[in-house]
Amino acid sequence: MILLAPSILSADFSRLGEEVSAVEAAGAQYLHIDVMDGHFVPNISFGAPVMKSIRKMSQMVFDVHLMISDPLRYIDDFAAAGADIITFHIGCSSDIDETLDKIKSHNIKCGLAVNPDIPAERLFPYRDKIDMALIMSVFAGFGGQSYIDGVNAKIQAARTFFGPDFDIEVDGGINLTNKTVPIANGANVLVAGTAIFGAQSPKEAVCSFLNETEIDN
Numbered sequence: 509m510i511l512l513a514p515s516i517l518s519a520d521f522s523r524l525g526e527e528v529s530a531v532e533a534a535g536a537q538y539l540h541i542d543v544m545d546g547h548f549v550p551n552i553s554f555g556a557p558v559m560k561s562i563r564k565m566s567q568m569v570f571d572v573h574l575m576i577s578d579p580l581r582y583i584d585d586f587a588a589a590g591a592d593i594i595t596f597h598i599g600c601s602s603d604i605d606e607t608l609d610k611i612k613s614h615n616i617k618c619g620l621a622v623n624p625d626i627p628a629e630r631l632f633p634y635r636d637k638i639d640m641a642l643i644m645s646v647f648a649g650f651g652g653q654s655y656i657d658g659v660n661a662k663i664q665a666a667r668t669f670f671g672p673d674f675d676i677e678v679d680g681g682i683n684l685t686n687k688t689v690p691i692a693n694g695a696n697v698l699v700a701g702t703a704i705f706g707a708q709s710p711k712e713a714v715c716s717f718l719n720e721t722e723i724d725n
């Protein structure tokens with residue numbers, strides 16, 4: 509089953525509640541929450557208080573993507589704010605095992621992410637500790653970039669290594685035209701920001717993503 513994770517990075521923050529309700533009503537299963545610190549990536553987005561405020565009005569799986577230098581320091585905050593999955597990056601400054609253990613201590617699922625210039629094999633030693641692998645199909649930091657086809661082999665390598673029942677999420681530059689590409693290479697969780705919240709109707713965009721994704725499969 510393909511899961512869709514609309515990224516609120518591209519939402520209209522002045523109407524965040526309405527935007528979240530629209531994608532939830534349309535059937536999106538995950539809500540992708542992009543947290544950026546202006547240090548690990550050049551951009552700054554928002555933190556746990558914003559997530560906490562939308563947690564009250566949504567039942568979606570809150571899929572938190574920490575693009576921050578020292579994720580270990582903030583796991584407690586995001587857990588308390590209602591995260592269901594917390595993913596952070598290979599290459600951050602926190603100890604990876606310690607951070608995964610911290611996430612697990614909250615009974616939350618954990619994921620590890622790799623930017624396009626980091627091989628999928630860097631995820632493999634953590635196989636028994638993680639619930640999801642996040643393969644970035646753009647360099648983390650900004651919405652609205654173009655999908656990098658060079659990551660397709662990496663998605664395949666991750667699928668081969670982790671097996672058929674493991675969650676492999678792909679994030680960046682995914683739209684209605686190219687969404688079959690990550691799926692064909694082994695992804696089962698698709699993140700889309702601009703293609704959903706940049707559409708005239710985010711609700712219709714989610715329906716198109718989900719319906720057409722089913723037809724393609």
Ligand SMILES: O=C(CO)[C@@H](O)[C@H](O)COP(=O)(O)O
Nearest residue numbers: 648649651652680681701702
């Ligand atoms: O993590 C990121 C960017 O760093 C992504 O989640 C993007 O926000 C996806 O947005 P689009 O590429 O779909 O616009």
